[in-house]
Amino acid sequence: MPLAMLPQLDGFTPEDFAVFELPGFEERMDALKLRIRPKLEALGAALAPELSALLGTPVYPHVAKHARRTVNPPQDTWVAFSTNARGYKAHPHFQLGLWGSHVFMLFALIYESPHKPAFARRARRELSIVRQAVPEHFYWSDDHTRPGGRRHGDHSARDLHAFFDRAERVAKAEILCGVDLKRDEVTALGGSELATCAYATFRACLPLYNLVTT
Numbered sequence: 001m002p003l004a005m006l007p008q009l010d011g012f013t014p015e016d017f018a019v020f021e022l023p024g025f026e027e028r029m030d031a032l033k034l035r036i037r038p039k040l041e042a043l044g045a046a047l048a049p050e051l052s053a054l055l056g057t058p059v060y061p062h063v064a065k066h067a068r069r070t071v072n073p074p075q076d077t078w079v080a081f082s083t084n085a086r087g088y089k090a091h092p093h094f095q096l097g098l099w100g101s102h103v104f105m106l107f108a109l110i111y112e113s114p115h116k117p118a119f120a121r122r123a124r125r126e127l128s129i130v131r132q133a134v135p136e137h138f139y140w141s142d143d144h145t146r147p148g149g150r151r152h153g154d155h156s157a158r159d160l161h162a163f164f165d166r167a168e169r170v171a172k173a174e175i176l177c178g179v180d181l182k183r184d185e186v187t188a189l190g191g192s193e194l195a196t197c198a199y200a201t202f203r204a205c206l207p208l209y210n211l212v213t214t
Helices: 014-021 025-055 116-125 127-133 157-169 183-187 191-204 206-213
Strands: 060-063 076-082 093-099 102-109 139-141 175-182
Touching: 014 025, 014 093, 014 183, 025 060, 025 076, 025 093, 025 191, 076 102, 093 191, 102 183, 102 191, 102 206, 116 127, 116 157, 116 175, 116 206, 127 157, 127 206, 175 183, 175 191, 191 206
Parallel strands: none
Antiparallel strands: 060 076, 076 093, 093 102, 102 175, 139 175
């Protein structure tokens, strides 16, 4: 069901995904700025009010600028949503982005976040809640620089306990949970349908978000 207030949005096309096949840094960055960033900005502007209502506090979209890159072209790009107007990396947040092969929609605590160890400890204490709350087809990952991860339904309680234990102990280990949509699936959707799917994913991840914020 489409979100009530969602505007008409442009979806991603095969040409958008092909941007990640461009070999040169400047060529790919220029194409990202021209083709993909405006769509991420529009998705961010559309979803932020819906997420604000869901979380009960203002949510701000942050489109990746890849400002630290000067040589290696980005392999993926995204818009992140957090309750901090200045940034998202230190905070629990949601991500909507794309690689050349798929779109990802995730709840994320990345390595910069000081909240990660406390979340990992609480997730271990409330492991039964986590196991029941996350849909089986969602996946877990500990590294946002690598696509995909391991399906939630394939994790035993011991597996998840070990995942969270590592996230607490290893500074670079991250906590990511969500879904991917394959390239062909995404190009068959309009932008508004994609935004609706992203919102549903983020809403399903709300129990994880609440482990950080409540």
